[in-house]
Each structure stands twice: as C-alpha cells, then as structure tokens.
Amino acid sequence: MNIDWIKEAYYLIEATISLSLSYFINTEKRIHILYLITSMILAYYVYKSSNIKTSFLKYLFPKKVWMSQSAFVDYSLFCFNSLIKIVMIGPYIIVGFYIAFYTNELLLEIFGFPNYSLGVTQTIILYTITLTIIGDFLSYIVHLLMHRIPFLWEFHKIHHSATSLNPITQYRIHPIELIINNIRSIIIFGLVTGFFDYLSSHSIDKLLFLGVNVFHFAFLLFGANLRHSHVKLRYPKYLEFIFISPFQHQIHHSSNPRHFNKNMGSKLAIWDYLFGTLVLSASTSKVNFGIPKENLNYNSFLSNLINPFLNPINKMSKYLRSIIKEKK
Numbered sequence: 141m142n143i144d145w146i147k148e149a150y151y152l153i154e155a156t157i158s159l160s161l162s163y164f165i166n167t168e169k170r171i172h173i174l175y176l177i178t179s180m181i182l183a184y185y186v187y188k189s190s191n192i193k194t195s196f197l198k199y200l201f202p203k204k205v206w207m208s209q210s211a212f213v214d215y216s217l218f219c220f221n222s223l224i225k226i227v228m229i230g231p232y233i234i235v236g237f238y239i240a241f242y243t244n245e246l247l248l249e250i251f252g253f254p255n256y257s258l259g260v261t262q263t264i265i266l267y268t269i270t271l272t273i274i275g276d277f278l279s280y281i282v283h284l285l286m287h288r289i290p291f292l293w294e295f296h297k298i299h300h301s302a303t304s305l306n307p308i309t310q311y312r313i314h315p316i317e318l319i320i321n322n323i324r325s326i327i328i329f330g331l332v333t334g335f336f337d338y339l340s341s342h343s344i345d346k347l348l349f350l351g352v353n354v355f356h357f358a359f360l361l362f363g364a365n366l367r368h369s370h371v372k373l374r375y376p377k378y379l380e381f382i383f384i385s386p387f388q389h390q391i392h393h394s395s396n397p398r399h400f401n402k403n404m405g406s407k408l409a410i411w412d413y414l415f416g417t418l419v420l421s422a423s424t425s426k427v428n429f430g431i432p433k434e435n436l437n438y439n440s441f442l443s444n445l446i447n448p449f450l451n452p453i454n455k456m457s458k459y460l461r462s463i464i465k466e467k468k
C-alpha cells in the first residue's frame with residue numbers, strides 16, 4: 141500500500157517535471173526556445189541603443205533578476221501550476237469542442253442552414269481574426285475584473301507581488317487564476333469555433349481550428365518574453381496605441397500608485413485606450429516592480445499560495461473585532 145503511494149507520487153513528480161520542461165519545446169508556449177532566442181535578439185537591440193557599459197551577457201542575466209527570491213517563487217509556482225494542470229485541468233479542449241457543437245446546433249435551430257457558407261480560406265482568415273480580437277477583449281475584461289474586484293485581486297496579486305521580472309514570471313499566477321483563465325479560453329474557443337463551424341456549414345475539419353494562430357505566433361516571435369523582464373523594449377508611440385509593448389506591461393507591474401490598474405491589455409492596447417487605462421512608455425523611464433507593503437509578506441512560494449485565503453479572513457476578523465469593540 142505504502143509502496144503504491146510512493147510510486148504514484150514519483151510518477152506525478154516525473155509528469156510535472158516533464159510538462160514544465162516541455163514548455164521550452166512547445167511552439168504554442170511563450171518560453172519555447174525559438175521565442176527566447178528572438179527575444180534575446182530584440183534585447184540586443186535595446187542593449188546597443190541604450191549605451192549600456194556592462195557586457196551583453198551581464199546585461200541579460202543579472203543575478204539580482206534571475207537568482208532573486210522573487211524569481212525562485214516564479215520558478216516554483218511555474219512547476220506547481222504544471223502539477224495543477226495534470227491533476228485538475230486535463231484535456232479541457234474537449235469541453236471547448238462540446239461548447240462549439242452546441243453553439244452550432246443552437247444557431248442551426250434559430251436561423252436554419254445559412255444561405256451562404258464560407259470557404260476554407262475565408263473561414264481560416266476570419267476565424268483567426270475574430271478569435272484574436274474577441275479573445276484579447278475578454279482577456280482585458282477578466283484582467284480588469286481581477287484588479288477591480290477585491291476578492292479576485294487577492295489571487296491576481298500573486299502575479300504582481302514579483303519584485304523582479306523574468307520570462308517565467310508569466311506563469312507566476314495563483315492556481316485559482318490559472319483555472320479562471322482556462323475557463324475563459326475554453327468558452328471563447330468554443331463559442332467562436334461553433335459560430336464559424338456554422339458559417340462554414342459544418343464542412344471544415346475541427347482540427348483545423350486548433351492550427352497555429354498567425355497573430356499569436358507573431359506576438360510570441362516579437363519579444364513577448366520581454367514583457368516580463370528588465371529589458372525596456374518600447375514601440376514607436378503610434379504603435380503603443382494599438383499593441384502593448386513589453387515596457388508598457390512592465391509599467392503594469394510598477395509599484396508606483398500612478399501606474400496601478402493601467403495597461404491591462406494582453407496583445408492589443410486599444411482596449412486600454414478605449415477604457416482610459418492606457419499609459420505610453422515614453423511617460424516613464426524607470427519602474428520598480430511589486431505591490432505596496434502589507435501586513436502579510438509575499439516572499440515565499442507558500443505565502444503566495446495561502447495569502448489570498450488568509451487576507452480576507454484577517455480582514456473579516458479585524459472587522460468583527462471592531463464591531464465587538466464598538467458594542468462594548
């Protein structure tokens with residue numbers, strides 16, 4: 141019995157390590173080796189144009205960024221989230237196809253067969269554009285809610301408690317946020333896929349919808365890894381109204397209250413522009429990362445995992461104590 145338990149734990153650890161490492165060779169993941177290399181090339185451009193005195197290697201890999209306490213929290217949460225994916229999330233894409241199926245059925249029931257059906261090329265182009273824009277808008281809305289609703293902020297705070305940024309910080313999220321993000325992606329994927337399945341009269345192989353999204357690929361190729369880094373890659377001003385530059389995302393992580401709840405877009409900056417939360421990179425030269433000091437600290441893996449539950453309990457007991465005191 142005991143041996144079985146040890147065996148299970150061993151397989152789970154093995155699966156967690158191999159899933160974590162697979163991110164470096166999975167073209168859909170931001171930290172795929174190719175995107176890390178293109179990010180380094182862009183970092184070299186920033187290095188050259190900033191007249192930095194140290195060597196490029198020292199500029200790219202400072203100990204205080206990659207070996208900081210904050211970075212080790214990132215690495216451990218990255219691995220822990222792989223474990224959560226194995227145990228809790230599973231092949232969620234099947235759920236996406238279920239939603240697509242029922243969306244298609246519902247549209248057929250309401251509108252009947254469409255008079256005109258889209259061809260394969262038309263479907264791929266329109267589907268990719270729609271999925272990118274609607275997906276990005278929903279990411280913005282969910283991110284906005286994470287910042288504005290105190291209960292959700294407790295979980296999203298984990299991403300913002302990082303005091304130094306490296307590409308793995310992207311995965312520094314609380315498992316609850318991981319689950320919320322997955323649900324968001326499944327719903328959007330299902331609805332948009334179902335809609336285009338209907339418009340193309342059900343004639344396209346479902347697997348086509350899983351193909352590489354050219355916009356996402358371009359986003360990954362053009363320095364997505366620098367968003368969580370110390371490399372200040374800015375875009376020309378006009379472009380920062382359309383796309384969030386890496387430095388604009390670094391401003392999102394700023395500990396300066398002036399920057400709180402700003403630049404919440406994922407790929408596109410237009411939502412921030414429309415909702416008045418856009419900050420251009422030219423307005424800032426230096427940012428410190430992190431959240432304002434609190435009673436609880438966010439320096440360890442465990443504290444980041446537990447604090448979102450502890451914080452509301454602490455606030456509640458403080459509130460109750462103040463009521464009791466008033467009554468006395």
Ligand SMILES: [Zn+2]
Nearest residue numbers: 283287296392
């Ligand atoms: Zn945020």
Ligand SMILES: [Zn+2]
Nearest residue numbers: 299368389393
């Ligand atoms: Zn971030």
